[in-house]
Amino acid sequence: MPSKGGSEEVVASYHRRILREMIAKKIAGDILFSSDIGLAMRKWRQYFGIKQSELARTLEVSASVISDYESGRRRSPGSLVLRRFVEALLELDEKRGGTVTKTLARTLGISDMLASVIDIRELAAPVETSKFVKVIDGEVLVQPPGSQYIYGYTVIDSVKAIETLSGADFMRLFGSSTERALIFTKVSTGRSPMVAIRVFDMRPALVVLHGLAPESVDSLAIKLAKLSNVGLVVSKLPDVGELVERLRTSL
Numbered sequence: 001m002p003s004k005g006g007s008e009e010v011v012a013s014y015h016r017r018i019l020r021e022m023i024a025k026k027i028a029g030d031i032l033f034s035s036d037i038g039l040a041m042r043k044w045r046q047y048f049g050i051k052q053s054e055l056a057r058t059l060e061v062s063a064s065v066i067s068d069y070e071s072g073r074r075r076s077p078g079s080l081v082l083r084r085f086v087e088a089l090l091e092l093d094e095k096r097g098g099t100v101t102k103t104l105a106r107t108l109g110i111s112d113m114l115a116s117v118i119d120i121r122e123l124a125a126p127v128e129t130s131k132f133v134k135v136i137d138g139e140v141l142v143q144p145p146g147s148q149y150i151y152g153y154t155v156i157d158s159v160k161a162i163e164t165l166s167g168a169d170f171m172r173l174f175g176s177s178t179e180r181a182l183i184f185t186k187v188s189t190g191r192s193p194m195v196a197i198r199v200f201d202m203r204p205a206l207v208v209l210h211g212l213a214p215e216s217v218d219s220l221a222i223k224l225a226k227l228s229n230v231g232l233v234v235s236k237l238p239d240v241g242e243l244v245e246r247l248r249t250s251l
Helices: 006-033 038-048 052-059 061-073 079-095 099-107 112-113 129-134 159-162 167-174 191-200 219-225 240-250
Strands: 117-128 138-142 148-159 183-185 206-210 231-235
Touching: 006 038, 006 079, 006 099, 006 117, 038 061, 038 079, 052 061, 052 079, 079 099, 099 112, 117 129, 117 138, 117 240, 129 138, 129 148, 129 206, 129 240, 138 183, 138 219, 148 159, 148 240, 159 183, 159 191, 167 191, 183 240, 191 206, 191 219, 219 231
Parallel strands: 148 183, 183 206, 206 231
Antiparallel strands: 117 148, 138 231
């Protein structure tokens, strides 16, 4: 079982990964939906303050290849080339202290969201709800209705969420799909998460409570889950670091 310090290190490492993934998706999406992909590639390279020659060395290609993409002389890059291009920008920025990445995170509101999010992830393929519950050592209190699949999950620090999240920030917890599990940690009764779900009128596929025994869940939380048609589960794993690690390695 990870120690408290170990848990904090696990969370910090996932935060770095989440930040990088979200920024990468933002950049890749902006390039792909641009009317001029080459010009968009040049814009992002210049935004990061990276020279063509420097980027070319990282990608192990000649500077003329970068120039050809940016000028449109070479056909638009495929997904693999674009991914390598974006990852190279972030890698070079990280070597310089990550200043541009951190600025983007603040501008896009990612930094504020991460203050209360321990982990957020879109799954490569949907996972059966029963398997998801097994991975987190869960006990079902309210059976999930409707979809029997989970497409992603968000692990939330409930205390920090109450202190920092606005309504718009709360919506960002759903990532790319509402068919996901919202996992609330540091929960004492389970009432607050279910009240928030009810107030914001958003329906995740599953709400998971972590940090309390199944018998300690407030009866109002169970009632609200039923009224909202949301599955309610308690994870019996003792440590949030282990919870995150299981989700990352098992799904």
